[in-house]
Amino acid sequence: MEQQMQKVLSTQDLKIGYHRKGGESISVAKNLNIGLRSGELICLLGPNGSGKSTLIKTLAGMLPQLEGEVQLFENNVSDLSAKKIAHYLSTVLTDRVTIGNLSVYQLVAFGRSPYTGWLGSLSREDEEKVRWAIESTGLHDFVHRDISRLSDGERQKVMIARALAQDTSVILLDEPTAHLDLPNRVEIIRLLRKLAHETGKGILLSTHELDLALKAGDRIWLMNREQGLLSGVPEDLVLDGTFEHVFRQDSFDFDRETGSFNIHQLNGKEVTLTGDTVPVFWTRRALEREGYRINETGKSDIRIEAKKVDGSYIWLTRASDQKEEFYSMEALIKWLRNKR
C-alpha cells in the first residue's frame, strides 16, 4: 500500500497557457498545486475551455510551463528529454488517428518506441509488453485487424493499449470517452479503473461529463476559471457545495441531491414527493422535466405520494386539500399541467 501512496506526478505553483508572438503569453490557469499518486484514477473535470487539454499537454511536456514546476517522480519535466519523459508518462490524446494499412498489433507496438533501437525493432521483452497490453485491454481478437476498420471505441482501446505498452507509471488521457456511446464509455472507464488499481499506475483522465467523473474518479480535479483547481474525493466536493458553487456560476444548476445537472428551466413551483424508492426516482425525473423543484420533507402546496401496489404503481396527489389518484405518469403530468 505504501507504493500506492507514492506521488508520481505533481505540480508546484504551475501556470499553464500558451506563448504568443512577441513574448506575451496567455494564461489559462495558474497556481496549480496538484499531485497524482500511483494506483489512483483521477478525473480532471471542467467545462469546455477551462484548460483541461492545456493542463494535460503541459504535464506531458508538450506545452511549456509558463511558471512553476511539473515534477515527474523526482525530476522536473522541463529538464527531461522527450524520450525520458516517455519512459515515465504516456498520453492518449484527442488527436484522431485516421491512418490505415496498419494492424492493431503494429500500432500498439509503436508504444515501445522509447525503448527500441534506432530502427524500432522489437526485442523479446518488447513483444511481451505489447502482448500484455493487448490482452489487458481485451483486444486479442483484433490483433491482425487494420486500424482503419475499427469502431471508435475499439480504436480508443487500441490507443490505450499503446499507452500501456509504453510501460509508464503515469498515463494521461485527454477526453478518452468523447465521441463514444454509453456502453463503450462504461467499458473504457471500467478498464482504466482496473488498470489503475491492479497495476498501480497513476491515471489522469480529463472529461467534461460530470456523472462519469463522479462515478469513476478516485479523486476529482475540478478546473474552474476563478478558483483555479479544486481537488478532492468526488463525494466531498459534492457535499461541501463545491460543485454547486462552481457550476452555478456557469448558469448551470448542479443538484447536490442527485449529483447531476438540472437541464430544465424551473417554473418556480415546488412539489413534495414521497413514497417507494423506485416510483419516487422516476417520478422525480418526470417532475423535474416539467420544471418543478422537488423536496421530500417540505410542506408544499402540491404533495405527491408514489407507491407500488400489487405490482402496479399508483400516485396519490393532494393539492389545496383536494385528493386525487392516478395510475400512469401520463395522467399525473396532464393533471399537473392543468393546475398551472
Added chain:
Amino acid sequence: MTLQSFPYRYLLFVVLCFVLSCNAEESPKDDISIRVSSSPDFQVRVEAEYAEGFQISYHGNYKLLKILNPFQDQTDTLQYVLKHRNTSLDTTFSNAQIIEIPVRSMIATSTTHIALTDMLNANGVIKGMVGAEYAYNPAIREGLKDEEITSFPSGEFNKEVALAMNPDLVMVSAGQSSQFDDYRVLMDSGIGIFINSEWLETTPLGKAEWVKVMGALLNKEELANKKFEKVAEEYNRLKSKVQKVSAQPLVINNLPYKGAWFVSGGDSFTAQYLKDAGADYAWFGNGSTGGLRKDFETVYEVGLRAEVWLNPGAAQSKEEILAKDERFKDFKSFKTGQIYNNNKRMGPTGGNDFWESGAVHPERLLADLIHILHPEIQPEHTFYYYQKIE
C-alpha cells in the same frame, strides 16, 4: 530484426554499384601526346575576315580552330585540333577536342549546316539530319527519301541511332544548351561534336563566312575561299550602291503574337540587313542583338506610317494578315501593298530556303531587300527569297 532488414539494402547498393562499374568510363582525355609521323603542309588556308566567332591557325600537320565568344572579353572558349586522319600529333593540348579531317560523314542538326556543305559541293558527307522535315535542299530531301540519310526526329536527340551510325562528326548549334549532356555521351564514344555558333554572328557576311570552317573540316579551303569571296564581293557591291540613295523608307517586321510583338533589336542580324539595304528602322538605336518584346500599341503606331512591312509571319496573302487582326488594314504598307514575305522558296514539308541557303548567300538576300526598298538600283532583279504579299 535490424540485422534482417539490412542485407537487402546492401544488396541493392551492390547491384547498383555493379551496374555503375559496368559503365564507369574514364573521363574524356584532354591531353594528347602521341608521336608524330608525317606532316602534310596546308597550302591553302582560310582566315576569318568578317566573322567574329572563329579563328583558325595552321601548324605543321594540324589546324587549330578556336570558337570564340563574341560577347565577352574572354578570347578562346573552345578549341578544336583538326588533324589529318592517320597522322599523329607531337604536341600536347589541354582542353581541346581532336577532330580527324577530312570529315567523311556527319549528322547535321540545323538546315544551315546543309547550306554549308551544299556550297562546298559536299552534300555527300551528310549522313543524318535532325529535323529533316525542314530541309529544303532537293539533294538532301532525295537522300532522306532513299534513306541514305537517317532522319532524326526533333526532341531528345536519339543517341543510340547516332552511335550505331558512328559518324565522324555531329554538328551542333550552340543554342541547344539543354541538350549538351546528350552530346557528351557521343563525345565519350569518340564521335566528334562540333559546336557551330554561326548564328551568333551579327553580320550577314560574318555568318556566311562560316563556310570557311566547313572548308577547314573538309579540307576544302580553296573552294571555300573562292565561293565566299564571290559572295562578299557581290554583297559589298550592292551595299555600296545603296549608300548613295537619300530616302530611306521606314520598315517594320514580323507579326504580333498574343499581344506581344517581337521586333529585331538595333544590333541584331536582321537590323544589319536593313541598314545595309538602306532602310529606316524604328529600333536602330536599340543596342540589343536579339529580339525585342514590344506591346502591340508601340509597334502599331510605327506600323501606321511605315512604308514597308517585312516578314509578316507565315502569311501568304493580305487576307491571312487581316484574319489575324483587322487593325492591320490601317497600316500604310497594307494600303499601298508594300508587304513582302521571305517564303517564296518553300519546301513541300515546310522547309524555307530563306533560312537554309540564305545563311550563306547574303548577297541574294540583300539584293531582294534592295529591290523592295530601292527598286531603282536593280530594276531587272527578280526576287529569290522574297515575294510580294497580295
Added chain:
Amino acid sequence: MDRPESNTRWPDTTLNMSYLFLLMGGVLLLFLFSVALGSVEIPLSDIVSILFLGESANEAWVKIIQNIRLPRAVTAILAGSALSIGGLQMQTLFRNPLAGPSVLGISAGASLGVAVVMLAAGTITSVFAIQQLSSAGSWLIIGAASIGSGAVLFLILLISTRVRDSVTLLIIGLMIGNITIALVSIWQYFSQPEQIRDYLIWTFGSLGGVTGSQLWILTLVVAVGSVIAFGLSKQLNGLLLGENYAKSMGLSVDTARFWIIVSTSLLAGGITAFCGPIGFVGVAVPHLTRSLLNTNEHRILIPATFLMGAILMLACDIIAQVPGSSTTLPISAVTSMVGSPVVIWVILKRRNLKASF
C-alpha cells in the same frame, strides 16, 4: 479477467521480406529490359556478352549499351526511387496524401536556378556551356539547379526552426514554390523564344543526360538521402499518429522533421538538378506501395517504395523510348500518362488507398 493467451494468434513481427525480394526481382527484370530495348536493335546474345564480358563484334553496340543504355537505366532507378522516397516522407510528415517531393518548393527552386541561367544570360550561357562541353561535363545547369533548390531548402529549414507546425510549413512551402514559379514565368515573358524553348526542353525532364562522374555524384546523393530516410523509419512510424503522439512516445519531432526535410531535399533537389523536373512518381508510388503491401510500417515501406519507384520509372523509361522506333517521348509526360491509370486501377481494385490517411 480471462486471458486466452494460448488462443491468440500473435503476428510474426519479423519484417516480411518476401515482397522486397519480389520487387527486387522486378527491378532486375525491368533493368534488363531497359538495357535490351532501344532504338537500335541489338541481338540478345550480344547484349548478354556486352553486359558480362564487355565485348561484342559490333563496337557501336558496346558503346550504345555501356554509354547510353546502362547509365540511363541506372538514372531511371535513381530518379524513380529518390522521388518516391522523398514523396513518402512528405506524405507522412504532413499526413497529406497529395504531398510529394516537390511540395516544399524544392523543385521549383531548381527550376528558378535553371531559368536564371538559361533565360537571363542567353547566348553567354550557351558559350559557357560550350566551354563545359570541352572539359568535365555540363555542370552549369546542374550547378544552377542545385543552387536554386539549395536556396529554397535553406529558406524552408530556416522557417521550420521558427514554425513548429507542419501544416503551416506545408503551406509556406507551397507559397514559396508559387513565388518561384511566378518569377520563372516573368522571366520567360521577357525572354527570347529560343531561350524559352531551351528551358522548356529542360522542363520535360530527361534520364539520358547523366553520365560518367555525374552519375556517381547522383548515386551518392540518392544513397545518402535514402539512408537518412531509412534511418528515420521509427520517427516516420511515430509521425503517422501525428506530431503530438510522436512526441508522447519519446520521439524528438523537431529533429526528425529537420532530417526529413534534408533527406527529401537531397533526393528531390538532386534528381531535379540532374534530370529536370519529373512529376507524378513521387506522389503516386508511395500510395501504390502502401496499397499493394498493405502496410504503413516504414521499415518495410521505405525499401519497398525505393524498389517500386525504380520499377515504375524503368517501365516509364522503356515506354518513353518507344522501342523499335527512333522517336522518344518526354519522360515527365510518360510518368503521368502511364502512372495515373495504374494508380486509378489500384484504387478501384484494392479500395484501401483512402485508408492510408
